[in-house]
Amino acid sequence: MFGGGGVFGGTGGDVGTGPSPNPVFVGRGILYPALRKAGITLGPQRTPSTAQYQDAIEELNRLVGSLSCDRLFIYTRTNALFPLTDAAAYTIGASPDPNIVADLAGPRPQMIETANIVTGDSESAIRYPLAILTDLQWADVNLNFGNTIPDSLYNDRAYPLSTLYLSGRPMAGCWLELFFWALVPQFVTPDDQVMLPPGYEDALVLNLAVRMAPHFQRQVPPDVREDARKALMRLESINAPQPIASIGFGGCGCEFDIYSGK
Numbered sequence: 001m002f003g004g005g006g007v008f009g010g011t012g013g014d015v016g017t018g019p020s021p022n023p024v025f026v027g028r029g030i031l032y033p034a035l036r037k038a039g040i041t042l043g044p045q046r047t048p049s050t051a052q053y054q055d056a057i058e059e060l061n062r063l064v065g066s067l068s069c070d071r072l073f074i075y076t077r078t079n080a081l082f083p084l085t086d087a088a089a090y091t092i093g094a095s096p097d098p099n100i101v102a103d104l105a106g107p108r109p110q111m112i113e114t115a116n117i118v119t120g121d122s123e124s125a126i127r128y129p130l131a132i133l134t135d136l137q138w139a140d141v142n143l144n145f146g147n148t149i150p151d152s153l154y155n156d157r158a159y160p161l162s163t164l165y166l167s168g169r170p171m172a173g174c175w176l177e178l179f180f181w182a183l184v185p186q187f188v189t190p191d192d193q194v195m196l197p198p199g200y201e202d203a204l205v206l207n208l209a210v211r212m213a214p215h216f217q218r219q220v221p222p223d224v225r226e227d228a229r230k231a232l233m234r235l236e237s238i239n240a241p242q243p244i245a246s247i248g249f250g251g252c253g254c255e256f257d258i259y260s261g262k
Contacts, residue, residue: 024201027190031056034208039218053190059211061186063204068110068181072236075197077113077179080106084170086147093161100161108162109180115153118175127177130166138165147171199238203231 024030031053035041041048048056067073082104084090093108095101115130131152133141138154150166164176187194196204206228213220 021195023193023195025190026057026060026187026192026194027053029201030060030194030204030208031190033205034060034212037206037209037224038213038216038220040212040216055215056208056212057187057190059215060204060208063208063211064187071111071181071241072239073232074181075200075235075239077181078107079177079179081118082106082176082178084166084174084176086169086172088143088150088167088169089163089165090176091161091163093159095161102161104164104176106178108160109155109178112153112155112178112180114179116177117149117170118177119149119171119173141167143167149174199231199234203228203235206231 032041032048035048035052035056036044040052082090082092087103090103092102092104092106112132115132116127117130119126119128128149128151130150133152133154135154138152141152141154146169148168148171150168150170152167154165156163156165166176170176206224209224210220210228
């Protein structure tokens with residue numbers, strides 16, 4: 001989790017038993033080793049100056065923000081349900097103005113991958129998939145709908161509040177289900193703690209070192225640059241979406257997944 005409860009790339013469920021992960025202090029766990037690898041802090045176990053820590057945490061926030069724009073570095077998705085009214089548009093996110101409250105109580109989605117309209121209770125819920133439209137597709141949608149079950153959604157991706165538009169006013173009892181990348185909160189101080197899946201700590205330390213060296217007129221060691229590249233490639237290899245390729249059979253409606261063999 002990032003300083004105050006956020007999780008890199010979203011929130012995930014329990015993945016089974018095993019040793020409990022230990023949180024890493026941003027200062028000692030990420031900033032210090034990055035400054036050492038960049039050749040900025042030269043002596044072992046020497047505490048970087050306040051200015052060095054400040055430069056490093058600002059660059060770390062830029063690095064994390066950049067990685068949050070690429071699906072290959074997002075290890076999980078957030079799944080959230082939001083109650084709907086009879087409105088066709090809803091704001092979501094957090095405004096810096098305390099007098100402005102979003103319609104949906106959740107973080108601004110960095111990217112929505114899947115969305116559904118859900119009706120019924122938890123035991124008899126029915127999902128109606130929503131098509132996620134582009135700007136050009138939404139421009140062609142007829143908005144003269146009454147109360148209905150919407151079939152498409154458009155996210156204008158505004159910041160810090162984005163607006164989600166539905167093709168029609170939802171009927172009573174409808175919920176909006178979103179599967180989206182969570183917006184990563186920013187680090188504030190070196191005392192913030194972070195929980196990272198395997199591989200992410202290494203990637204952040206190494207790539208922060210590469211980005212920090214020019215700040216202090218240092219040359220990035222070739223082995224550090226290569227290790228940083230490999231660390232990102234490892235994350236890409238496990239986060240890349242696996243395509244589902246299926247073959248239909250006749251008119252029976254049956255499908256065969258060539259990857260699973262079922």
